[in-house]
Amino acid sequence: MTLDIARIRKDFPILDQQVYNKPLVYLDSAASSQKALSVLKKEEQLHLEYYGNIHRGAHFMADQATNDFEAVRDLTKDLLGANSREEIIFTKGTTESINLVAFSFGEAFVNAGDEIIVSEMEHHANIVPWQLMAARKGAKIVVLPFDDHGRLEIEKLDELMTSKTKLIAVAHVANTLGTINPVKQIIAKAHQAGVKVLVDGAQAISHLKVDVQDLDADFYVFSAHKMYGPNGVGVLYGKKELLNQMPPYQSGGEMISEVTFQKTSFNELPYKFEAGTPNITGVIAFGEAIRYLQSLAMDEVAAYEHQLLEYATQKMNEIPGMLIFGTQKEKSGVITFNIEGIHPFDLGTMLDKMGIAVRTGRLCADPVMDHFQQPATIRVSFAVYNTLEEIDQFIEALKKLVAMLS
Numbered sequence: 001m002t003l004d005i006a007r008i009r010k011d012f013p014i015l016d017q018q019v020y021n022k023p024l025v026y027l028d029s030a031a032s033s034q035k036a037l038s039v040l041k042k043e044e045q046l047h048l049e050y051y052g053n054i055h056r057g058a059h060f061m062a063d064q065a066t067n068d069f070e071a072v073r074d075l076t077k078d079l080l081g082a083n084s085r086e087e088i089i090f091t092k093g094t095t096e097s098i099n100l101v102a103f104s105f106g107e108a109f110v111n112a113g114d115e116i117i118v119s120e121m122e123h124h125a126n127i128v129p130w131q132l133m134a135a136r137k138g139a140k141i142v143v144l145p146f147d148d149h150g151r152l153e154i155e156k157l158d159e160l161m162t163s164k165t166k167l168i169a170v171a172h173v174a175n176t177l178g179t180i181n182p183v184k185q186i187i188a189k190a191h192q193a194g195v196k197v198l199v200d201g202a203q204a205i206s207h208l209k210v211d212v213q214d215l216d217a218d219f220y221v222f223s224a225h226k227m228y229g230p231n232g233v234g235v236l237y238g239k240k241e242l243l244n245q246m247p248p249y250q251s252g253g254e255m256i257s258e259v260t261f262q263k264t265s266f267n268e269l270p271y272k273f274e275a276g277t278p279n280i281t282g283v284i285a286f287g288e289a290i291r292y293l294q295s296l297a298m299d300e301v302a303a304y305e306h307q308l309l310e311y312a313t314q315k316m317n318e319i320p321g322m323l324i325f326g327t328q329k330e331k332s333g334v335i336t337f338n339i340e341g342i343h344p345f346d347l348g349t350m351l352d353k354m355g356i357a358v359r360t361g362r363l364c365a366d367p368v369m370d371h372f373q374q375p376a377t378i379r380v381s382f383a384v385y386n387t388l389e390e391i392d393q394f395i396e397a398l399k400k401l402v403a404m405l406s
């Protein structure tokens with residue numbers, strides 16, 4: 001292991017502070033990770049030195065901003081192992097990327113009576129856009145279930161996929177269960193039946209090595225704010241031949257090639273899907289988040305986070321009444337749990353007062369909560385900057401609270 005976690009933590013100065021007079025233990029990176037210093041510095045540098053609107057070529061600063069913005073498209077292409085830069089569309093986040101595909105893919109390829117398969121463990125962002133599209137097109141949502149360990153029952157795809165199935169929407173890593181889904185296998189199965197696949201990579205991109213060509217994903221989406229980058233930036237990767245057949249999602253400046261009052265012709269990829277002034281600062285700063293991730297060996301990041309996961313799981317299982325939701329072997333650094341007889345909101349609030357930042361609630365995944373019949377849960381999630389000592393602090397706090405609240 002060559003990852004130097006003490007060194008890495010210096011890149012996230014926000015972590016080195018006290019809240020309520022207790023050392024901060026940040027265990028909510030699945031909701032949003034903290035931002036690397038290089039990302040913050042880039043935002044500042046852009047605003048102090050060369051900010052201008054992009055793609056207008058109007059002056060020196062606009063040119064420089066345009067060059068940097070487009071260089072991040074190349075960086076993103078390399079990060080994902082995509083075939084071409086035209087396949088990288090900048091959005092404001094995973095949610096917008098999925099809405100874009102649901103709308104435009106729906107317009108191009110989905111007809112009344114068609115079916116979209118959505119896994120039971122999806123975040124609401126990968127459910128609701130498909131429902132809206134299905135309602136508009138007269139299509140139907142079909143659910144791919146998971147078992148009580150949080151394993152997606154992919155063998156059921158054989159019966160669920162029919163001649164009417166157009167697309168499967170599935171998370172690479174589930175935000176509640178932490179399950180790492182066998183997306184390569186799912187995609188291969190889907191493609192045999194002529195079905196396209198959208199992979200929601202929001203919880204995978206900063207934890208696993210992703211290669212969209214190796215996966216053969218048709219669409220792969222994620223958000224920068226979960227990968228040490230800025231808010232308000234997301235990526236849609238889509239295969240060129242599909243994106244070319246899909247109509248624009250939003251319209252306005254930048255996405256056109258020529259406009260008259262009689263007729264508008266659209267710009268080429270990727271600009272066809274990037275209407276209006278984008279998040280210039282965010283995208284340029286996102287480039288630093290990619291560089292940061294690329295400076296870490298992803299295999300080592302995954303191994304280290306797995307060590308945190310195993311250590312925390314083992315310690316948590318020693319606590320009486322512990323219920324962990326998602327116990328698959330192939331699991332990322334996310335633990336969703338409850339403790340029998342204790343309300344998750346009480347526990348979450350009191351953990352916060354002890355300096356431990358966790359997520360409580362339904363985790364934007366009502367179907368997962370319903371599967372386990374839980375009104376709400378607590379989630380801890382790990383990133384490369386977390387330490388075994390922080391897990392000890394969390395466990396110690398948890399034990400104290402359980403003794404107090406039981």
Ligand code: PLP
Pocket residue numbers: 030031092093094095096123125126171173174175200202203223
């Ligand atoms: N998909 C998954 C798996 C997520 O975990 C999240 C956010 O938590 C989203 C989608 C939505 O991401 P965003 O809010 O950045 O659009």
